[in-house]
Amino acid sequence: MRITQAALGTRLREARESTGLTQDEVGRELGISRSGVTLIENGTRAVSSLELDHLAFLYGRDIRNFFAAEFGAENALAALFRRNRDIADDPKSMSALRHCMAVGRELTNLERLVGIDRDPGSTVRYNLSAPRSKFDAIRQGIAIAEQERRRLGIGDSPVADVTELLEKHGVRTAVVDLPEDISGLTVFDAEAGPFVAANRSDHLLRRNFSFAHEYAHVLLDCDSTGRISRDSERTDLIEVRANSFAANLLMPEAGVREVLEALGKSTQGRLLAETPVDDDRAVGIEARGTAAVSKIHMHDVVLLAHHFGVSRQVVLYRLRNLKLISDRELQELLSEEQAGHGRQLEQLLDLPEPKHAKERNRFRHRFLSLALEAYQRVAISRGKLEELFAMLLEKKRGEVSLADYVGNEPPTPVEIPS
Amino acid sequence: MADAGVLINLIHVNALHLLERLARFEFVVVEHVVQEIIRPDQAAALAHAMQQGWIRRESLDRPDGLEAFADLLRVVDRGEAASLAWAASENAAIACDDRRACREATARLGAGNILTTPGLLLVAIREDLLTVDEADAMKTTLETRRFTMPFRSFRELL
Numbered sequence: 001m002r003i004t005q006a007a008l009g010t011r012l013r014e015a016r017e018s019t020g021l022t023q024d025e026v027g028r029e030l031g032i033s034r035s036g037v038t039l040i041e042n043g044t045r046a047v048s049s050l051e052l053d054h055l056a057f058l059y060g061r062d063i064r065n066f067f068a069a070e071f072g073a074e075n076a077l078a079a080l081f082r083r084n085r086d087i088a089d090d091p092k093s094m095s096a097l098r099h100c101m102a103v104g105r106e107l108t109n110l111e112r113l114v115g116i117d118r119d120p121g122s123t124v125r126y127n128l129s130a131p132r133s134k135f136d137a138i139r140q141g142i143a144i145a146e147q148e149r150r151r152l153g154i155g156d157s158p159v160a161d162v163t164e165l166l167e168k169h170g171v172r173t174a175v176v177d178l179p180e181d182i183s184g185l186t187v188f189d190a191e192a193g194p195f196v197a198a199n200r201s202d203h204l205l206r207r208n209f210s211f212a213h214e215y216a217h218v219l220l221d222c223d224s225t226g227r228i229s230r231d232s233e234r235t236d237l238i239e240v241r242a243n244s245f246a247a248n249l250l251m252p253e254a255g256v257r258e259v260l261e262a263l264g265k266s267t268q269g270r271l272l273a274e275t276p277v278d279d280d281r282a283v284g285i286e287a288r289g290t291a292a293v294s295k296i297h298m299h300d301v302v303l304l305a306h307h308f309g310v311s312r313q314v315v316l317y318r319l320r321n322l323k324l325i326s327d328r329e330l331q332e333l334l335s336e337e338q339a340g341h342g343r344q345l346e347q348l349l350d351l352p353e354p355k356h357a358k359e360r361n362r363f364r365h366r367f368l369s370l371a372l373e374a375y376q377r378v379a380i381s382r383g384k385l386e387e388l389f390a391m392l393l394e395k396k397r398g399e400v401s402l403a404d405y406v407g408n409e410p411p412t413p414v415e416i417p418s
Numbered sequence: 419m420a421d422a423g424v425l426i427n428l429i430h431v432n433a434l435h436l437l438e439r440l441a442r443f444e445f446v447v448v449e450h451v452v453q454e455i456i457r458p459d460q461a462a463a464l465a466h467a468m469q470q471g472w473i474r475r476e477s478l479d480r481p482d483g484l485e486a487f488a489d490l491l492r493v494v495d496r497g498e499a500a501s502l503a504w505a506a507s508e509n510a511a512i513a514c515d516d517r518r519a520c521r522e523a524t525a526r527l528g529a530g531n532i533l534t535t536p537g538l539l540l541v542a543i544r545e546d547l548l549t550v551d552e553a554d555a556m557k558t559t560l561e562t563r564r565f566t567m568p569f570r571s572f573r574e575l576l
Contacts, residue, residue: 003481046479049487049500050449067485109492381518383423383454383495398456403564409517411568414575416537417443417511418530 003067006043011066013041015059018078020088029058060098062105062191076187077101079225086179087228093178097185097197099394100174103367104192106388107172110370113379124151124169126219131237141244144219148245149252156255158308162211166196167366171218173211175200184210186217187226194218205311212246220245251308251318259307260324265294296325298336302345312342364392375406382409419446419505420473421514422454422497427535429463430563431556436542438472443533445473445513450500476504483507486526494519502526513538515565535560536567540575550576 003011016026016037023037030037030051039045047055056063060077077097081088088094111117126144131137149155152165159165163173172195178185183206184198196214198207210229217227221238233239296319304319305312316337320330336342368389375385385406390397420437425447428434437445447468452475455461467473478487483503490499498519505512505523511531512523523532533541539556542548548556553572560566569575 003485005481008481008484046477047484048449049478049484049496049503050453052484052488053450053496063488063491067488113493378518378521379493381494381498381516383498383516383519384493387495396456397454408564408566409515411566412515412534412536413568414536414540415520415532415534416541417533 004043005046008047008066009041009043011071012047012055014071015055015061015066015075015078016041018074018082019059020078020082021058026055026058030054057098057102060101065191072190074225076189076225080185080187080228084228087182090179093176096176096178097187099391100172100176100197101187101189101192101195103174103392104172104189104195106391107367107370108192110367110374110380110388113374114370114377124148124219125222128220131241134235134237134240137237137241138244140220141216141241141246142248144216145245145248145252148219148249156252156258158255159212159250160309162208162215162250162309164366166211166215166218170194171196171215173197175207177201181230181232183229183231184214185226185228186214186221188222188224194222203311205305205309205314208309209246209250209311209314212249213242215249216242216245247314247318247321250310251304251315253322255308256304256318256322256324259304260296260300263300263303265296265300296329296333298333298341299345299349301333301337302342302349302351305342306346306351312337367392372406382406419448419501419508419510419512420451421501421512421516421519422451423515424513424533424535424538425451425464425473426455426460427515427560427563427565428538429460431559433539433542433548433556434463434467435472436538436547437467438470439547440538440541440545442541442545443511446476446504446510447473448476448478448497448500448504450478451497454495454497478504478507480507490522494522498522505531535565536569540572543572543576 016023023034023041027034027037036045040047040051052066053063056066059075061075065071081094087097126147128140128144131140166173170193172192174195174197176197176199178197178199178201180201182199183202184196187195189195196211196218198210198214202210213229217229220241221227227238229239229242234243301312301315301319304315308315313334316325316330316333319325320327325333371380371385371388374380375382382402386397386400386402389402390400393400425434428436447464452464455464464473468475478484478500483506486503486506487499490502494502494516498514498516501512501514502519502523504510506526511533512527513533514520514523515534520532520534539548539553543550543553550572557567557572
């Protein structure tokens with residue numbers, strides 16, 4: 001069924017309304033008057049390909065949506081923004097998220113073109129009832145992290161690359177400039193599937209935790225259109241569960257004990273009773289028992305952090321949760337960390353510092369290699385390849401030169417219209 | 419309908435004026451292609467060509483064309499998608515060089531609806547707008563930009 005200009009206008013109006021944008025705002029974005037937008041939405045004025053392309057981006061949609069047999073006025077990003085006006089009112093965050101969603105859709109397209117036909121709805125889900133207490137939330141987080149580790153076949157080993165793990169399992173990842181209070185967010189997009197973003201301003205190791213946290217929302221909270229993880233809502237039970245999951249996914253108890261025992265520490269401790277919510281805070285619950293653990297020093301913490309790819313603060317809270325250190329020891333070690341001893345020891349032990357600036361763009365590698373593969377298979381044009389590189393590297397099209405990397409095009413034959 | 423690649427090739431060999439003089443064709447460019455040509459000297463050359471009427475600027479805004487544009491974006495860039503979609507909705511041919519875009523053009527426009535840069539230069543020779551030596555010199559210039567043709571001289575094609 002071919003869509004008419006009037007029907008296209010109606011869809012554009014519905015899409016705009018679902019984002020909460022006014023005709024004035026849209027007009028300003030397009031460089032046309034408010035009445036121009038009204039005419040387009042009424043179907044009285046044609047929308048050009050340039051305008052439609054811009055509108056699809058502005059509304060966080062795939063342009064093909066507007067021509068689909070079924071048109072859903074609501075989309076995940078719009079719903080999330082409506083519920084979180086602070087993000088919707090921050091042009092920088094909005095633009096970055098729209099960009100990332102567009103990248104996610106291009107990645108899905110590239111996967112299809114090279115034969116990786118991933119069903120966006122096929123990501124594993126765990127159906128659990130909502131936690132009734134903090135203890136329940138923590139327990140659920142631990143159980144799902146253990147199940148997920150088993151499912152992924154990673155045993156008690158460190159997760160080498162959280163974003164790679166997520167991408168491999170059908171979750172789109174991105175690093176985005178977000179307001180300070182937000183560590184990450186999850187969106188369930190109909191075309192691209194689950195999409196998670198971590199705050200670009202956070203340190204690489206903190207972002208690893210955020211990605212693992214958001215992964216919990218993907219696995220457990222897919223009944224909503226998405227979630228935003230705010231520091232100010234860390235005591236919310238869903239957030240507690242996600243933090244518990246992240247801590248246990250990144251630092252499994254058996255793995256922690258194994259590393260410590262390899263360092264000559266006895267680790268007979270008591271049950272997990274708390275979970276870190278980020279680098280320097282924890283949600284606690286009561287637990288009984290006593291620890292009979294060899295004293296853990298800052299150099300052990302440094303090695304554990306390096307081994308599991310997490311921050312030293314996360315290690316410290318995890319050790320306390322596992323009752324491998326006491327509250328008093330935690331405070332002492334935190335003071336040492338604040339005094340810079342952790343960093344000094346890291347240098348003394350000759351452990352490589354994570355390359356924050358370089359690693360922040362790690363998620364790009366898979367996208368770009370798929371784009372090159374699609375080009376080599378003549379599944380996309382060279383112009384499309386350049387467009388994708390420019391999009392991902394956030395450069396202008398003319399600033400991206402691939403000539404030295406992808407070689408020459410084969411000779412162009414003579415073709416003349418008959 | 420002309421894609422950016424062909425236009426940029428012609429700008430490089432200072433032959434955009436041929437578009438006016440090739441009697442068999444009327445050349446059209448869509449907005450997305452105009453936007454893609456961002457190098458100031460190339461943008462100025464295109465603007466001059468449009469001003470002189472050598473090439474007409476069009477907007478892609480018919481719903482069937484927009485739908486084709488949206489679909490084509492999966493495999494080709496915005497300029498190629500808009501050009502192909504416009505050509506398909508207007509039953510026109512397309513001037514383009516890219517392998518993937520040409521494959522898509524054949525699928526959507528049917529065979530015999532593509533004009534490549536070498537094809538355009540050959541038509542210009544046949545219409546006495548270029549000599550073989552001039553066309554070969556252009557071929558050599560384009561080779562320095564990594565654009566190659568599967569023959570040594572246009573003379574082989576005459």
